[in-house]
Amino acid sequence: MTEPFEDGLARPRAEPLFNVPWTVLALVGVLIGAHAARTGLRIDPDTFALTSETLAAGRWSGLMSHLFVHGSWAHVLMNSIFIVAFGTPVARFLGSGARGSSLFLTFFLVCGVAAGLAFAGLMEILHTVGVGPPYWAMIGASGAASGFMGAAARLIEGRGRLGPIGGRTVWGMTIGWILVNAVLGLTGLTPGTAGAPVAWEAHIFGYFAGLLLIGPFAHLAGVRQAWRSRRDDPLAP
Secondary structure, three states: OOOOOOOEEEEEEEOOOOOHHHHHHHHHHHHHHHHHHHHHOOHHHHHEEEHHHHHHHOOOOHHHHHHHHHHHHHHHHHHHHHHHHHHHHHHHHHHHOOHHHHHHHHHHHHHHHHHHHHHHHHHHHHHHHOOOOOOOEEEEOOOHHHHHHHHHHHHHHHEEEEEEOHHHHHHHHHHHHHHHHHHHHOOOOOOOOOOOOOOOOHHHHHHHHHHHHHHHHHHHHOOOOOHHHHHHOOOOO
């Protein structure tokens, strides 16, 4: 971008080196702050985890609280980096105003809750047929962060706007994400977990939640879809 000077010449305007929307930074700050507070107060992560026992007892708060609890600094920092990478295009797409910012944070929560519910349902089915564990616990924002990736896949497909679900880029990212999580989850080689079991299925569920829900959220934000708006856009390819 350029701006005029007194000599009448236009010179390039310096762009910020670190240009991340404030909503993304705020979310990352909350996650890191929550982990610092928990470890500083020496609170067991299971206190706020989503577990089979709490759900069986009808305590549903874990569906949301587990998103803000992490097992280690490596865990919370990896999720934070992931949110910066894929949450940034989503935040810019939904808008920086009050409505867009509220929708961005709501999108994070909805994707995380959807991933938690789907994971809990899968664990219940596996336990019923005799191949799942009797007790499980899940913590971390990975499911919600994966929702940002699913949404970003459609934004990449639409070159900054909302592209179709069946696009080539969406298919490639979807298949790649499923394979990566399946391999890392089944082999136990996921970085930052110190060998602890990973709810890799929740990553996939969260991804699909973001992939599907970004459409309704775009409508709420008042953003048009790419394949509809290109007809009237003379600069669109």
